[in-house]
Amino acid sequence: MAPIMTFWSALGGVALLLLWLGRRLSSRRRFAGLPRVGIDPGFLGLQMQAAKDEFFHHGQQLLEHGYAKYKDTPYVTQTCDNERLVIPDRFIEELKNLPDTQISFKEELLERFMGKYTKLDAVRGTTIHRDIVRFQLTKSLGNLLPQMKEEAQLALDNALGGCNSKEFTPIKASSMVFAAIGQITSRRVIDDPQVSRDPVWLKTIMGFTTSLATFCITMRTISSTLRPIARFTIPSGRKLRSDIAQVTMFLAPLIRKRQQQQQQQNLNSAAGDQTQKEDGPPQDFVQWLAEAAQAQGGGRDTEPEAIVIKILFLIVAAMHSSAVTAIHAVYDLCAHPETMRDLREEARAVLGAHGWTHSALLRLHRMDSFLKEGGRANSAGIVSFQRLVLSPIRLSNGFVIPAGTHICAASDARSRDPALYEAPLEFRPLRFYHPLLREAADGGGEVDAANLFSSVANGDSWFGVGRQACPGRWYASAQIKLVLCLLLTEYEFKFPDGQTARPKNWVKDEKTGPDMEQMIWVRRLRG
C-alpha cells in the first residue's frame, strides 16, 4: 500500500509543479519584449519577495522613472499584489471608454480585495449599487442638502463641543473630519436617525474600510492554498465577520419591515385603496437598492443580506475617500492662510446670496479649483485606472493586451509632469480657476465642467478615469464643500504655533494618504 501512496503523491506533486510552471511560462510570455521597471521576479519567481519589497518601499520612485522613460510603450512592474502593465497616457485615451465587459474596474477590485473571502463578490454580475449612486443619489442632491447640513452640523458640534471663541482648542483634524463625513454618509445609508446616529452603528461603519484593508493585507501574506482556512482563524477575519454581522443586525430587520410595508401597500392598491403615504419613500441607499433590485425582477438581490453587502461596498467606496479628501483640504487651508481667508469670503458671499443650497455649492468656483489642486498635489494613490482586462485588446501600436492582464496608469508621476502643469511642485490654489469663464457660468452661460472638482476631464485622476470613473463624485464634492463651508464660516483653525507647512503624506505600496495624527487648533468665530 505504502509504495502506491508514495507513487500517487509524487505524481500529484509533479502535476502541481507542471501546472505552476505552465502558469509562470504563460505569464512570462504575456509580456515578452516589453520593458520592465523594478526588480524582475524571474521565471521561477526566486526574486519575487525582493521585487515586492522594492515596490512597497520605492514604488513611487519606480513609477516616476517609468513615466519619464516610457512615454509611448506600456511597461511591466511587479507590485505587492500582482504583475501590472503600466499604460502611458497616450493609450489611456484608447482604453478609458471601453465597456466593463472588456476592461473592468470592479473585477480588478474584487480580486485585490478578495471578493470571495470578504463577501464583496455580491456586487458581481450587477450594477445596481453603481446605478443608484449615479442616478438616484446625484439627482436628489438638491433635496438632500438640508439633511446633509443637519448631520454635518451635529457631528461638528459634537466633535468641537469644547471649543469657544476666546481661545484655541487642540483637536485631531482627522477625527473631526471623519465624524462629519461619517455622519452625513450614515444618514444616506439609512434615513432613520435612530440607527444612523447610533454610536455602535457609526463606529462599525466608520471602521469597516480599515477592517477590510487589514484582512486583505494579512491574507496577501498567506499562501493562496491556505487562505480558505486562514480566513476563519486570523483575528482580522474574525473582526471582519463581526462587523458584517453587526451591520446586518442593524439593517436586516428594517429592510424586512420596509419590504412588508411595500407588499401591504401593493395589496391595498390592488384592492382599490388609493391612499398615498404622506411623505414619499425614504431617500437612502437601502431603499434605492431594494427598489432597483425589485425593478430588475426581484431574486437574490432583494434579499436583506445581499442589500447589506452592497451597502458595505458603498460604504468602502464613499466614506474613507471623502474623509481623506477633506482632511487634505483642512491641511492645505492651514498651510495657506491667505487661501483660507479667500475661501471664507467666497463661502460667505455665495451662501449669503443663494442660501445653503446645492446650487450655491456649485458656485464655489475658487473652492472647486482649490480642491482640484489638492487632488493633484496629494495623489489618492501612486496609480489609477486599475482595471482587469477581460478580453484581448489591440492598442494602436499593434500590441495586444491579453485577457487576464492587470493594468494601471502612473497617475501620481503624471501629476508632477511640468509639461502638463506649470511649476508642478507648487501648490497653486487657483490653478484651475478662470474668472471669465466663471462669470459666464454664473450668468447662466455654459458651465465649464473641466474645472469643477468633480470633473474627470483632462486626465485628472482623483475620481478615476473614463466610463468607469467614480459615480459618487458629485455627491462627494457637495459633502466635502459643505463640511469646509461649515468650518470656514463658523470656526478659525490653524496648525499649532510654530508649524507652517502641512505634514508630509505617507506612501506605502501603491497607497498614499495624509498624516492622521496631525493636531489643529480650533476657535469659534464670534457672532
Ligand code: HEM
Ligand atoms: C472624494 C471622495 C471619493 C473619491 C476620491 C472617489 C474615488 C473613486 C475612484 C478613483 C474610483 C475608481 C474609478 C476609476 O478607476 O476610474 C471610484 C469608484 C467608485 N466610487 Fe468613488 N470616490 C469618492 C467618493 C464616492 C462616494 C461618496 C460614493 C458613493 C456615494 C462613491 C461610489 C463609488 C462607486 C460605487 C465606485 C465603483 C464603480 C464601479 O463599480 O464601477 N465614491 N471612486
